[in-house]
Amino acid sequence: MILEDSTRRLLGWFEVNRRDLPWRREPRDPYHVWISEVMLQQTQVRTVIGYFNRWIGRFPDIPTLAAASLDTVLKAWEGLGYYSRARNLHRAAGIVVGEHGGRLPRRAVELQKLPGIGPYTAAAIASLAFGEDVIAVDGNIRRVVSRLFAIKNELTRKDAECLLDPFYAPGEAGRVNEALMELGALCCTPGTPPCGKCPLRPVCEAYLQGNPGDFPVTKKKKSPPHVSRRGVLLLKENSLYLTRRPEGGMLGGLWGIPLVEGEVPGVPPVEAVLEDVSHAYTHFRITVTPCVVSDGGARSYAVEGGQFIPLEEIPQLALSVLDHKILERLKDYREGRKRRGRDSLDRNSGRE
Numbered sequence: 001m002i003l004e005d006s007t008r009r010l011l012g013w014f015e016v017n018r019r020d021l022p023w024r025r026e027p028r029d030p031y032h033v034w035i036s037e038v039m040l041q042q043t044q045v046r047t048v049i050g051y052f053n054r055w056i057g058r059f060p061d062i063p064t065l066a067a068a069s070l071d072t073v074l075k076a077w078e079g080l081g082y083y084s085r086a087r088n089l090h091r092a093a094g095i096v097v098g099e100h101g102g103r104l105p106r107r108a109v110e111l112q113k114l115p116g117i118g119p120y121t122a123a124a125i126a127s128l129a130f131g132e133d134v135i136a137v138d139g140n141i142r143r144v145v146s147r148l149f150a151i152k153n154e155l156t157r158k159d160a161e162c163l164l165d166p167f168y169a170p171g172e173a174g175r176v177n178e179a180l181m182e183l184g185a186l187c188c189t190p191g192t193p194p195c196g197k198c199p200l201r202p203v204c205e206a207y208l209q210g211n212p213g214d215f216p217v218t219k220k221k222k223s224p225p226h227v228s229r230r231g232v233l234l235l236k237e238n239s240l241y242l243t244r245r246p247e248g249g250m251l252g253g254l255w256g257i258p259l260v261e262g263e264v265p266g267v268p269p270v271e272a273v274l275e276d277v278s279h280a281y282t283h284f285r286i287t288v289t290p291c292v293v294s295d296g297g298a299r300s301y302a303v304e305g306g307q308f309i310p311l312e313e314i315p316q317l318a319l320s321v322l323d324h325k326i327l328e329r330l331k332d333y334r335e336g337r338k339r340r341g342r343d344s345l346d347r348n349s350g351r352e
């Protein structure tokens with residue numbers, strides 16, 4: 001009875017506090033739920049809203065996504081990171097069209113067979129879009145559960161599902177899942193949560209103990225390694241040499257500037273060394289020293305899978321955030337060089 005009351009309070013709180021997000025519009029579109037859930041992995045809601053709206057404008061349904069080229073899909077994803085998510089969406093859309101008549105399977109167990117859909121995403125789509133009674137445990141819900149039960153070790157997904165089960169009445173999994181996700185996003189936040197506003201306060205062990213900030217308990221993570229590379233900005237007339245990252249690897253399918261370890265080989269000589277660029281990925285940090293090489297004998301740097309691309313065509317390609325940062329340095333350098341060239345012409349012609 002106490003838990004039933006808690007669920008009612010939670011759902012009441014959700015009705016009042018739920019955010020009006022584009023993928024929550026009724027009636028729920030399973031495709032919208034799928035895209036939003038994939039985008040929300042590792043990315044904040046406020047960033048996802050713009051990407052989501054542009055994506056749906058560009059690929060309004062699964063057949064359109066399946067028919068698009070991978071380049072177009074990666075370009076639409078550009079800046080969201082974790083590009084395997086975009087590649088998997090594209091592959092999965094092809095499978096849904098080829099094997100399921102263009103409609104997403106309705107059950108979590110079937111959804112999980114599609115590329116890029118794990119237990120959480122499958123449960124979220126199945127419960128929110130199709131009403132299946134499955135519990136979806138994401139990072140937010142895991143934090144809420146570890147506090148509700150004051151769990152002193154790292155909480156597994158299975159344990160969280162068992163602990164949550166009594167909160168779920170048949171037919172309500174979608175609403176309860178979404179209410180718990182929203183509670184974790186808006187109220188039971190990391191650090192010290194505002195428990196005074198929480199509908200689950202009467203049954204929350206961490207609140208009763210006075211130490212919600214001690215949960216969730218996580219293993220200490222080692223700080224990620226740091227690598228340094230030289231970025232070879234190889235220019236030939238108005239083109240830049242770019243390579244395509246191999247599919248299946250990190251940033252697979254994206255174009256990028258060749259990176260080398262140690263010094264850039266000596267022939268042709270490096271024309272300029274630009275200011276370092278740094279970027280943090282989940283598992284490592286990287287600092288790149290961009291080196292400009294603009295000599296006709298540039299072939300000695302050629303990396304397999306690369307080609308010279310006219311500078312004005314580069315904005316149409318999908319590149320990583322790191323590569324965009326490096327290209328910004330190159331742009332500043334080329335503009336500075338043009339300015340310096342104009343100044344020296346002015347001086348030679350006696351103009352001030």
Ligand code: SF4
Nearest residue numbers: 188195198204207212
């Ligand atoms: S009472 Fe506080 S710690 Fe407990 S679930 Fe609510 S916000 Fe989280």
